[in-house]
Amino acid sequence: xxxxxxxxxxxxxxxxxxxxxxxxxxxxxxxxxxxxxxxxxxxxxxxxxxxxxxxxxxxxxxxxxxxxxxxxxxxxxxxxxxxxxxxxxxxxxxxxxxxxxxxxxxxxxxxxxxxxxxxxxxxxxxxxxxxxxxxxxxxxxxxxxxxxxxxxxxxxxxxxxxxxxxxxxxxxxxxxxxxxxxxxxxxxxxxxxxxxxxxxxxxxxxxxxxxxx
Numbered sequence: 001x002x003x004x005x006x007x008x009x010x011x012x013x014x015x016x017x018x019x020x021x022x023x024x025x026x027x028x029x030x031x032x033x034x035x036x037x038x039x040x041x042x043x044x045x046x047x048x049x050x051x052x053x054x055x056x057x058x059x060x061x062x063x064x065x066x067x068x069x070x071x072x073x074x075x076x077x078x079x080x081x082x083x084x085x086x087x088x089x090x091x092x093x094x095x096x097x098x099x100x101x102x103x104x105x106x107x108x109x110x111x112x113x114x115x116x117x118x119x120x121x122x123x124x125x126x127x128x129x130x131x132x133x134x135x136x137x138x139x140x141x142x143x144x145x146x147x148x149x150x151x152x153x154x155x156x157x158x159x160x161x162x163x164x165x166x167x168x169x170x171x172x173x174x175x176x177x178x179x180x181x182x183x184x185x186x187x188x189x190x191x192x193x194x195x196x197x198x199x200x201x202x203x204x205x206x207x208x209x210x211x212x213x
Contacts, residue, residue: 003174003207006058006160007200009037009185013047015195020055022204027051028058028082028183031072036193037185045075058082058104066098073099080104082129092124102126104160108133109145118155128155129183132163142186144169147176167203171210 008028010016019027029044030037039047048057059078061069063085072078082104083092092103105125107117110133121128132145144164153159161179166187173179188203190196 002180002211004181005204005207006181006183007185007188008058008060008183009035009189009193010047010195011037011039011043011193012195015197015200016047018197018200019195019204020052022201023208024055024200024204026056026058026080028060028185029076029078030060030185031064031068032060032062032084041072041075044072045077048076056080060084063087066095069095069099073101080127082106083125084131089120089124092121096124104129106131106162109149109163111146112149115149115153118157122155122157125157127158127160127181129160129162131183142192144173147173150177150179153177167199167206170203170206174210 004025006026006028007019007024009030010019010027016027029039031041032038051057056079057076058080059072059076060082078101081095081101084106092105096103103125104127105121106129108114109130114133118128130150132143134143142164158181160181160183161173161177162183164186165173165182165184188195188199
């Protein structure tokens with residue numbers, strides 16, 4: 001099955017090391033003051049100083065200005081920028097031109113109509129990410145959306161499935177959506193914003209089992 005896993009919202013070295021040792025493919029850091037998983041760029045840089053080159057770093061931002069993005073890139077040296085706000089295609093292209101990094105664009109999904117956004121972002125985003133649509137919330141809600149919306153999805157882009165995924169629902173989610181890339185934050189937390197080493201290990205063991213099928 002070969003599922004690629006992005007674990008997101010790290011703020012501590014201990015749980016980050018567990019994620020690395022559990023063979024996560026991508027690690028995400030959230031730079032948004034309203035998130036319980038918010039991290040300062042300098043701290044993210046410190047946490048990832050000895051991260052293996054095989055693991056890709058993702059900077060998750062929400063309507064950030066150029067100065068903020070520049071600061072994040074200086075400290076974290078991310079492989080991807082994930083845009084989780086209301087960035088327009090024009091703004092995304094501007095960010096790509098300025099910073100020359102591949103872009104993951106999050107699209108909030110509540111019903112089939114939300115997939116109409118794909119056509120606006122396909123040309124400027126390198127990867128799409130489908131997350132649960134929450135009013136005034138930029139992600140990490142722990143809520144799922146109706147995965148059947150993504151059945152027979154038509155896009156040439158690679159894409160992540162996100163939104164409330166955990167060890168108990170991941171098999172069903174993959175079966176319905178046929179997702180090849182997944183993104184978790186709340187599903188590996190003891191409480192909101194606090195990662196659990198056990199949940200990370202158990203989840204990644206589950207993915208390892210599914211990858212053998």
